Amino acid sequence: GAVVSQHPSRVICKSGTSVKIECRSLDFQATTMFWYRQFPKKSLMLMATSNEGSKATYEQGVEKDKFLINHASLTLSTLTVTSAHPEDSSFYICSASHQGANEQFFGPGTRLTVL
Amino acid sequence: AQSVTQPDIHITVSEGASLELRCNYSYGATPYLFWYVQSPGQGLQLLLKYFSGDTLVQGIKGFEAEFKRSQSSFNLRKPSVHWSDAAEYFCAVGASHYGQNFVFGPGTRLSVLP
Numbered sequence: 001g002a003v004v005s006q007h008p009s010r011v012i013c014k015s016g017t018s019v020k021i022e023c024r025s026l027d028f029q030a031t032t033m034f035w036y037r038q039f040p041k042k043s044l045m046l047m048a049t050s051n052e053g054s055k056a057t058y059e060q061g062v063e064k065d066k067f068l069i070n071h072a073s074l075t076l077s078t079l080t081v082t083s084a085h086p087e088d089s090s091f092y093i094c095s096a097s098h099q100g101a102n103e104q105f106f107g108p109g110t111r112l113t114v115l
Numbered sequence: 116a117q118s119v120t121q122p123d124i125h126i127t128v129s130e131g132a133s134l135e136l137r138c139n140y141s142y143g144a145t146p147y148l149f150w151y152v153q154s155p156g157q158g159l160q161l162l163l164k165y166f167s168g169d170t171l172v173q174g175i176k177g178f179e180a181e182f183k184r185s186q187s188s189f190n191l192r193k194p195s196v197h198w199s200d201a202a203e204y205f206c207a208v209g210a211s212h213y214g215q216n217f218v219f220g221p222g223t224r225l226s227v228l229p
Contacts (some may be wrong), residue, residue, distance in 0.1 A: 106159040
C-alpha cells in the first residue's frame with residue numbers, strides 16, 4: 001500500500017514552454033502533498049506544501065508564479081513549470097501523506113531537462 | 116531554522132563490513148528524525164524513523180539508528196553491508212511525522228566493494 005506515482009518520469013522541453021508534472025496517490029487519499037526539487041548530486045529541497053482544496057504554501061525563495069501547484073483532488077497534485085528555462089532543469093519529486101499516517105510516501109521523481 | 120549535516124559525502128566499504136553513516140541536526144524542539152535511501156531510478160524509501168521512546172531504532176533491511184540528544188546526532192548503522200546497499204542515504208528532520216518543515220541532509224553516497 002501507500003504507492004505514489006509521478007508522470008512523466010522524464011521530460012525534455014524547449015526553453016519558454018510550460019511543463020506539467022502529475023503526482024498521484026494510487027491507493028490512499030492524500031490530504032497533503034509535497035513537492036521537492038533535487039539538484040544533481042545534491043539533497044532534496046522542499047518547494048511547497050499543498051493541501052487538497054486550498055492554495056499551496058511555498059517555501060522561501062520558490063517563485064509561486066513560476067511553479068504552479070494544484071491539488072484539486074485527494075489523489076492528484078500537479079506541478080506546472082511555467083516558461084521553463086535551462087536553470088529549471090532538475091529532478092522533481094513529490095510525496096503524499098494522509099491523516100493518520102506517520103510518514104510521507106515518495107514518488108519516483110520526474111527528470112526535467114529544458115533545452 | 117532546522118538543519119541537517121551529513122559529514123561524509125562518499126563512503127566506500129567492503130561487502131560484509133560494518134557501516135556507520137553520520138547525521139547531525141539542529142532543531143529548536145523535539146525533532147522527528149528519518150533516514151531514507153535513494154537508489155538510482157527509484158524513489159526515496161524510508162529506512163527508519165524516530166519520534167520518541169527508545170533511542171535505538173530498528174529499521175528495514177537490517178539498519179538501525181541511535182538518537183543521541185546530547186550530541187544532536189542520529190547515526191545510521193548496519194553490522195554487515197550487502198552489495199545491494201550501495202545507494203544514496205539521506206538523513207532528514209521534520210516537525211511532524213509526515214512532512215511539515217522537512218529538511219534533508221546533503222546525503223552520503225555509499226559504495227560497496229565486492
